[in-house]
Amino acid sequence: AGPMSNILLFVVGLIIFGLMIHVFKIPDSNAAYKLIPSFLFLNLILAAFNLLPLHPLDGGKIVQRFIPFTWNRWLEENQTILNFGLILFIVSGAFVYVAQPLYAIMINSMNLVAYLGGGA
Numbered sequence: 001a002g003p004m005s006n007i008l009l010f011v012v013g014l015i016i017f018g019l020m021i022h023v024f025k026i027p028d029s030n031a032a033y034k035l036i037p038s039f040l041f042l043n044l045i046l047a048a049f050n051l052l053p054l055h056p057l058d059g060g061k062i063v064q065r066f067i068p069f070t071w072n073r074w075l076e077e078n079q080t081i082l083n084f085g086l087i088l089f090i091v092s093g094a095f096v097y098v099a100q101p102l103y104a105i106m107i108n109s110m111n112l113v114a115y116l117g118g119g120a
Helices: 002-022 032-050 058-063 069-077 079-091 096-116
Strands: none
Touching: 002 032, 002 058, 002 096, 032 096, 069 079
């Protein structure tokens, strides 16, 4: 439910962005133009983060149904070490390699919404 809610919020944000451009004709200098990309990007990051196949996250709950019991038990037993590794992954800057494609998805989605309405 968590990742889907973030994806739904991403879509709602895109719809609001499209309405701002094409229906309400809000100028580019409006503060909402600066907030919308942050809102979209944050929801994509949260969706991707929640889908990681580690046990306290939603991705771990999804994966547990498809992996052997022994693997699942190993993941549960080593949850603390894996969470520490996840924190190191984020703090070390390696998360940029996940964030860059998500940022590209956000920018391309915004460009598509702007283009489809004839606003690009």
